[in-house]
Amino acid sequence: GEQVEQRPPHLSVREGDSAIIICTYTDSATAYFSWYKQEAGAGLQLLMSVLSNVDRKEEQGLTVLLNKKDKRLSLNLTAAHPGDSAVYFCAVSPSSGSWQLIFGSGTQLTVMP
């Protein structure tokens, strides 16, 4: 079955720096990719999602890159600020029509003032 690895598990950056989180997956038929953010004491909230026909998507200081050849998904937070401090999860769906989202293991991002 699909395996998802996420790294790094912890990431500390200074305010204004970029933060990059990477997930790798194993199933080349994976059709749907998303990133969720979990703030302390809260549930997960969708940040961005892309389908497999999209290589790059940018929204509000966030960039998602999909490299299907290397089976790698990344999230880049440009100019991070303390409010971005949270746990970030990638989530993939193995193939079109599959019900299940498979989550990465999470990255605890800390943005220091």
Add this chain to the structure above:
Amino acid sequence: ETAVFQTPNYHVTQVGNEVSFNCKQTLGHDTMYWYKQDSKKLLKIMFSYNNKQLIVNETVPRRFSPQSSDKAHLNLRIKSVEPEDSAVYLCASSLGLGASAETLYFGSGTRLTVL
């Protein structure tokens, strides 16, 4: 306000007790889920319900049972809790049948501590 609501926020109990967690969504979604999040933040799907029908039952211990009265409610009951049940239990919903492009909407979680 439309969202996913979970109660209680926290629950502390002793080994062997029974607990029940409530989840309600006001988003009009057809599918609801229960996830377990351990102390390392790892997420594991436990159950999924589509319009009151169980569509996925992952290999969780039999002491866990989902309960749904209608598509807006999915409660979780744990009979005779064990120490390893200590975790955050997250309820979520999605619009349709949990298809590949679904967005999950999560509640804020119930933190269970088993002494």
